[in-house]
Amino acid sequence: MIMNGLQNISEIKKCPVQYVLAINDTLNVISGKWKLPILASILYGNYRYKDIQTNIDKITPRMLSKELKELELNGVITRNVYDSTPVRIEYKMTESGKNILTVLDVMVDWGVSHRKSTLKHSD
Amino acid sequence: MIMNGLQNISEIKKCPVQYVLAINDTLNVISGKWKLPILASILYGNYRYKDIQTNIDKITPRMLSKELKELELNGVITRNVYDSTPVRIEYKMTESGKNILTVLDVMVDWGVSHRKSTLKHSD
DNA sequence: TATATTGATATACTTTTGTATAGTAAAAAT
DNA sequence: ATTTTTACTATACAAAAGTATATCAATATA
Incomplete structure (x- = not known):
């Protein structure tokens, strides 16, 4: 028996390295304690450092700086320095960053239906 | 100016706690170093502890046990004890677990198009 | 009877991630 | 002139996640 238990290998075999x-990449952008709150805050209209910090509340400046840098490095947000007086710095989503919402949408869908299927009313 | 910069608040305002x-939930199921390799391995047809361990190779038994327990607890896989001699133990995806593939699909899509848009040929 | 295989657990350790707290420079407001 | 605001950085520490290595009980195989 050469297929040892597998009914249809064609559906799961094709997973090239690029997909991994x-x-x-996608996981790096959204995992960690503060990434989603920060992205949500920016999407909500909080563009400035202080705004985001105030909006998220429990985040420390160290974490906020660290995460903003990483998100910028990953091409999800941009850091814009406006040379008005005083200097304004605004963080905004890139086009690609905005598209992450499509990922979050299906994550919500799966999460909700999974909760229903397992009927865990705890936590 | 009561809308302070926000063009269309209706699109982003609606995000109930349940969505978060x-x-x-979804993030918990897929984040961490070994979750996806383990799920992929089971989906690929490796149901037994040893099979998964051999398939993933660099994983330690401690990590494999830990993650399998967590995945079971989260309702993504089941642990089935077959009382043949010797005892066989098989880990399999739940129906809900199989559906996680829809999430991975859009994560691949976003990741690929994001790579294109930022043109990072490094790492 | 001795060795190998399966499905793990135990203990100690390192690395990564996040927290707590203080401080700073430049400009604005009082 | 002093205080406040913005946008951070620095240092030390705690907690979580992951690694390394050894061990184990039950059965199977040589």
Whole structure:
């Protein structure tokens, strides 16, 4: 028996390295304690450092700086320095960053239906 | 100016607590170093502890046990004890677990298009 | 009877991630 | 002139996540 238990290998076999890299890219952008709150805050209209900090509340400046840098490095947000007086610095979503919402949408869908299917009313 | 910079608040305002919980559930299932490799391995047809361990190779038994327990607790896989001699133990995806593929699909999509848009040929 | 295999657990350690708290420079407001 | 605001950085520490290595009980195989 050469197929040892597998009914239809064609559906799961095709998973090139690029897909794994792509998934890891996506995970890097959204995992960690503060990434989603920060992205949500910016999407909500809080563009300035202080605004985001005030909006999220429990975040320390160290974490906020660290995460903003990483998000910028990953091409999800931009850091714009406006040379008005005083200097204004605004963080905004890139086009690609905005598209992460499509990922969050299906994550909500799966999460909700999974909660229903397991009927866990705890936590 | 009462809308302070926001063009269309209706699109982003609606984000109930349940959505946040749902996203966190989903993240818990797929984040961490070994979750996806383990799920992929089981989906690929490796149901037994040893099979998964051999398939993933660099994983330690401690991590494999820990993650399998967590995945079971989260309702993504089941642990089935078959009382043949010797005892066989098989880990399999739940129906809900199989559906996580829809999430991975859009994560691949976003990751690929994001890579294109930022043109990072490094790492 | 001795060795190998399966499905793990135990203990100690390192690395990564996040927290707590203080401080800073430049400009604005009082 | 002093205080406040903005946008951070620095240092030390705690907690979570992951690694390394050894061990184990039950059965199977040589």
